[in-house]
Amino acid sequence: MSERSKPTVSVAAGKGGTGKTLFATSLAVALSEIHPGQVQLIDCDVEEPNADILLHPQITQHTPVNVLVPQVDLDICTRCGLCAKHCQFSAIAVIRDAVITFPDLCAACGVCAYVCPVGAITEVNRQVGSVAHGSTVRGIEFVQGRLSVGDQRATPVTRATGSCNDDSMITILDAPPGTACPMQETIEFSDYCILVTEPTPFGLANLEDSVETCRRMGIPCGVVINRDQAGRPGVEDYCTREGIDVLLHIPEDREIAEAYARGETLADAFPQWHDELVRVYEDVIRSLSQTATAKVEE
Amino acid sequence: MKVAVASSGEGLNAPVDMRLGRCANVIVVDTDTMEFEVHSNPGALAGTGAGVAAAQVVADAGAEAAIAGNFGINSLRAFNSGGIAAYVGSGTVGQAVEALLAGELELVE
Numbered sequence: 001m002s003e004r005s006k007p008t009v010s011v012a013a014g015k016g017g018t019g020k021t022l023f024a025t026s027l028a029v030a031l032s033e034i035h036p037g038q039v040q041l042i043d044c045d046v047e048e049p050n051a052d053i054l055l056h057p058q059i060t061q062h063t064p065v066n067v068l069v070p071q072v073d074l075d076i077c078t079r080c081g082l083c084a085k086h087c088q089f090s091a092i093a094v095i096r097d098a099v100i101t102f103p104d105l106c107a108a109c110g111v112c113a114y115v116c117p118v119g120a121i122t123e124v125n126r127q128v129g130s131v132a133h134g135s136t137v138r139g140i141e142f143v144q145g146r147l148s149v150g151d152q153r154a155t156p157v158t159r160a161t162g163s164c165n166d167d168s169m170i171t172i173l174d175a176p177p178g179t180a181c182p183m184q185e186t187i188e189f190s191d192y193c194i195l196v197t198e199p200t201p202f203g204l205a206n207l208e209d210s211v212e213t214c215r216r217m218g219i220p221c222g223v224v225i226n227r228d229q230a231g232r233p234g235v236e237d238y239c240t241r242e243g244i245d246v247l248l249h250i251p252e253d254r255e256i257a258e259a260y261a262r263g264e265t266l267a268d269a270f271p272q273w274h275d276e277l278v279r280v281y282e283d284v285i286r287s288l289s290q291t292a293t294a295k296v297e298e
Numbered sequence: 299m300k301v302a303v304a305s306s307g308e309g310l311n312a313p314v315d316m317r318l319g320r321c322a323n324v325i326v327v328d329t330d331t332m333e334f335e336v337h338s339n340p341g342a343l344a345g346t347g348a349g350v351a352a353a354q355v356v357a358d359a360g361a362e363a364a365i366a367g368n369f370g371i372n373s374l375r376a377f378n379s380g381g382i383a384a385y386v387g388s389g390t391v392g393q394a395v396e397a398l399l400a401g402e403l404e405l406v407e
Contacts, residue, residue: 081354081358084354089346089347090341090344090346090347090348090349090350090351090354091347091350093350093353093354093357093376093380094354094357095353095354095357095376095377095379095380095381095382096357096380096381096382097380097381098376098379098380098381100350100375100376100379100380102347102350102372102375105346105347105350105372
């Protein structure tokens with residue numbers, strides 16, 4: 001993060017359904033009130049994008065996301081089989097006189113074209129998803145990636161979506177659930193990762209995985225406990241032990257669930273949450289500047 | 299004729315594997331002499347593309363037909379494109395080859 005650019009905050013969770021999108025969109029709405037026209041929300045959960053349900057943006061543009069796949073010129077190809085031999089993903093096969101490609105299996109590494117001794121293979125574009133661009137009535141800039149139906153390679157779409165991150169804006173990235181490649185690809189774009197969890201043994205187990213992922217990637221993180229209830233101290237104790245900031249508690253509350261079901265963020269439905277959400281963001285900024293100061297002093 | 303049989307073992311008395319893509323070995327039998335070669339299947343432990351990897355082993359061994367308990371969509375596409383016949387078989391490798399020669403196996407496309 002350079003001095004001029006505004007920090008990018010990712011919102012992630014070890015499992016789906018913890019309230020990640022509810023928190024990310026609520027944070028964006030609250031921040032847009034005090035920083036009008038300066039907030040960007042990017043939905044990187046390309047396998048099941050749903051931030052639009054809470055933010056109701058008007059989409060003005062779709063850009064395709066392409067990956068490279070091999071195209072074989074059968075008139076030039078000698079059927080030597082080197083491409084199939086070198087492909088680590090079995091995405092190309094030479095079966096007698098036929099050369100068959102399997103675009104779903106292809107990782108776009110290009111080794112087939114590289115090893116082809118006669119130059120029979122060219123890499124061509126294949127669309128695997130798209131990125132929608134738009135804005136909300138509150139002036140939040142909205143970006144959302146979507147993997148094409150039937151496609152399974154989420155990571156290139158996640159990368160294309162996350163790279164719409166605008167340094168001049170306060171960017172909130174809504175990450176895909178879990179800790180696998182698409183989640184890592186998303187949080188890599190961020191300066192700080194907010195991990196949303198629940199105060200259950202399952203929530204804690206997933207949180208531990210998420211924290212380890214952030215630490216290995218060198219991304220500072222803090223925790224939001226959603227559906228919090230009295231008498232469930234497991235997550236809180238873990239955070240104390242590990243020295244992780246608990247940024248916010250959102251209680252188990254029927255009214256919140258009902259508002260969510262109506263397609264409203266916390267900030268839309270409950271004005272009293274505004275200050276708390278803005279405070280979370282200020283805590284994140286403070287934590288980042290303290291880390292930066294500590295690094296300078298070292 | 300050479301026939302490739304998916305197997306969990308290493309000889310004519312080994313069982314036919316239920317799945318081509320994940321079989322341990324592809325056993326290639328010469329039906330004139332009943333001599334055979336054992337080729338290990340790189341697809342057995344592959345993350346993805348197991349069926350394609352196994353199909354490539356079958357083709358590279360020069361087999362004209364393949365026998366397994368079942369075939370996935372990718373291996374079938376490879377066999378159909380390359381003109382290798384795919385048959386559903388069971389029992390031991392030897393029994394499956396005999397059944398093929400007797401015309402008793404079902405062709406899959």
